[in-house]
Amino acid sequence: MMKAHTTDTSNIEFSMLERSKTKKTATKKLKCSVGSRIFDVFNVILISFMMLCVLLPLIHVVAASFSDPVKYAAHEGLLIFPEGFSTKAYEAVARNKNIITGYMNTIFIVVFGTTLSMILTIIAGYVLSRRNVGLNRFFTILLVFSMYFDGGMIPFYLVVKGVGLNNSIWSLIIPTAVNTYNLVIMRTAMSSVPESLIESAQMDGAKHWTILWKIMVPLVKPTIAVLVLFYAVSNWNSWFNAMLFIRDRAGYPLQLVLREILIQNDMSMMTAGAGGDEFMLSETIQYATIVVATLPILAIYPFIQRYFVKGVMIGAVKG
Amino acid sequence: MNKVVKAVTDGRGTITYRIKLDLKRNWQLYLMILPIIMYYLIFKYGPMFGLSIAFMDYKPARGILGSHFVGFKHFENFFTNYYFFRLLKNTLKISFCLLITFPCPIILALLLNELKSAAFSKVAQTITYIPHFISTVVVCGLVITLTSSSGGITSILHILFGIEKKSLLNTAGNFLPVYVFTELWQTLGWNSIIYLSALTGIDQQLYDAAKVDGAGRFQRMLHVTLPGLTPTIVIMFILKIGKIFNVGYERVMLLYNPAIYETSDVINTYVYRMGLISGKYSYSAAVGLFNCVVSFALVMLTNKISNKVNGSGLW
Structure with missing residues (x-):
């Protein structure tokens, strides 16, 4: 399938040889901006999400270690900033x-x-x-x-x-x-x-x-x-x-x-x-x-x- | 010319002569490597020899030579043991779930590779590698704390899905997902490096050619990048198969507790408890031997299959 595909497109490429180079890159860029752009945005979001997944627990550890023990006990979820401040721990x-x-x-x-x-x-x-x-x-x-x-x-x-x-x-x-x-x-x-x-x-x-x-x-x-x-x-x-x-x-x-x-x-x-x-x-x-x-x-x-x-x-x- | 050849072959090609020559030329090297060979014989082959206690009733006081030979008694005991199927099931279940996550680092590498901004890619790599540098003990401790009844993850899940507010790891059914996510969290980024490095080795001309042929971004990914990664993927997969029966038991041992042995006890943790806590050396050595043999056979098999299908394997 792949082979058929490549020969097809290369024929088209051949027939379009007279096209100027600048025009070609212009169309390419246009082609990129449709599906590819969405993918790029999606990609950045996905990877940012993964970075958050790695970092949040670590930030929580540091924040919790400096928290006031009593205030910490009342807290729910992951911390980003310490609850109160204490170095007792x-x-x-x-x-x-x-x-x-x-x-x-x-x-x-x-x-x-x-x-x-x-x-x-x-x-x-x-x-x-x-x-x-x-x-x-x-x-x-x-x-x-x-x-x-x-x-x-x-x-x-x-x-x-x-x-x-x-x-x-x-x-x-x-x-x-x-x-x-x-x-x-x-x-x-x-x-x-x-x-x-x-x-x-x-x-x-x-x-x-x-x-x-x-x-x-x-x-x-x-x-x-x-x-x-x-x-x-x-x-x-x-x-x-x-x-x-x-x-x-x-x-x-x-x-x-x-x-x-x-x-x-x-x-x-x-x-x-x-x-x-x-x-x-x-x-x-x-x-x-x-x-x-x-x-x-x-x-x-x-x-x-x-x-x-x-x-x-x-x-x-x-x- | 002929004379020279004759002189060399004349009675000098014999084995004793060659050994003498080799020793004369290389004795320094042999002397240098002697401690390392000793090390291997004692600490790698010693235990293999020690596996013979699996066929004996080993008593530490009597030593290996003084213990009674009992044949396959311990193996029979293990195979007919009430726990045998539970251990096998847990071990395979965990391994299978880890196999499902096998493509994750490959996908991550592909996504990182497609990022437009080099700076962002670098930051993303640095951050996703971090968990690899945190020790397993700390990671598991953190997981236990965060999934305890008042832990951060438990309360987030409570808010999102309304689960009960009690320690996640006290419910048998939760062990597997917690274990798999822990492993994924700690190893995902790091495991992607090997694929990223393989990606840099793919010939840029292939991409250019595909581009000229009109292949879009996804087609290039599918038809150029993935085939370029295949040898690496195959090797990593074989190595992973070899570990099926040796699931990261260090992590299991840190995360599990007696309340959830039902889903979390694997062969190696059982070996540890039987052998070193209960002192049944021979029995647990038999279980361990079973484990080793199956693992070894699996690596051999996968390697053979991959050689046939792909033309490449570990050896």
Whole structure:
């Protein structure tokens, strides 16, 4: 059908060749302004609506966190501006030592976890991107198979426990150190570096270790930046493994503390010293907690957004 | 020339020679990758080996080797379990609803692509990506708060549709829509990036040619843009199929509560409760193994079908 259509129109186009160019564009514009204009307007409205859907709950969170707890309780629907003004909720959050230790633990995990992940991913990516390495095919199959078939939660739990990492902060770093998907991205980036660069360095007597850190790494910096962000965000967000492995409250990462406050509604730590309107306060405390826990990421987000987008695009290249 | 070839092939093409040569040339590389291979063997293949407890009565004190072999007992128990069909039904229902939302990011990418103003498009992208950067725990906490009896969403729905003012997530029937909207809210914008990037890869000449042939805006979208996106769509679809049995159980676990297990309990959350709360390691490993095998088979199948139909797949 499509074919018939195109030949038809091209014939018409042919017969109309004598028409002047300006006239042609004029008619085209006219054609656009009928159905197309309506679509454009509709499109802008639809996308604006979606933006509102994303933003309204977030605005509500910020507004509610600064609201007066008593006035907030009487309110219905989503807020755009705070109802009254109070920083009681934030004072309560500041009293909660768990949030501070949670932050500390999470920062530790993000910094050391991401560093370890990157070192391993860079090394493995380099080796796998080399040609003429006999076992590379075997390694690749070994790695990729684990992407599609995994042992599942219980055996994983038993292995981590068996290795002796249970209840240690390292259980949140080592068992998830390498992400195969990220490793494939790294390998793809490194195999696109011209082989001649590596060969000439080898000719000069450089060992692989030196070539990797002195030549390869500077050349794939953009990919490294992207993967650092990927690992950092997944470390920041992860809570499930912490729930499996961490028993002591002092070892809880931030997300697990948040789970207690937001999901399990456990705010005894914070409302204890607040006096009478404990119940009223609890909801605004939850909002204040969300703000405190999300603000750092959202504050740097606009500056790193383009790296993330680039990362998804790198990942899209089939490798 | 012939001499050289002979010299190379003369007894030197043997496997032992090649291995020796390979080791001599690449031992540094092998040494470098050794820790990573160790990592994979321990933390990825270790659990696979550990799946053998699904066929045993595993007792932590006895270890894997000391436990009794019981064959398919745990599998039989699971398949004849009262909860089996409920779990299967919930898992498939949630996955199916998520599959329905699969075209949403594609549509969003197309709409963003059609925006006339580049600045507006940029703002729209920045805003729709935001939820991806909010952690799942926070998003689910926010959803629970907003859908509680006094929550903002509940009262809006109360005003609009006159629903009862009680926590949405305490009614079994509400779990599915709440879950799907939560997932959509958090992932829609972000998932559209991959299609947007694929859109930029479509040859501009195709559009020009279509234009010359008189194709209107919608025809260009239908006959140029969509075919250009097909490979990406296929890959994303296969990956999605592979996750059918692994529905984002982290999100389920955060959103559900015992009152609505009837509609919200999925295989993985059941594995968690049986294995780690009740300590039935072997039984829940058997359930997990069932899950893994079915997922793996589904990926294989979809990939095969897509290779046949489309000529392209994951591999």
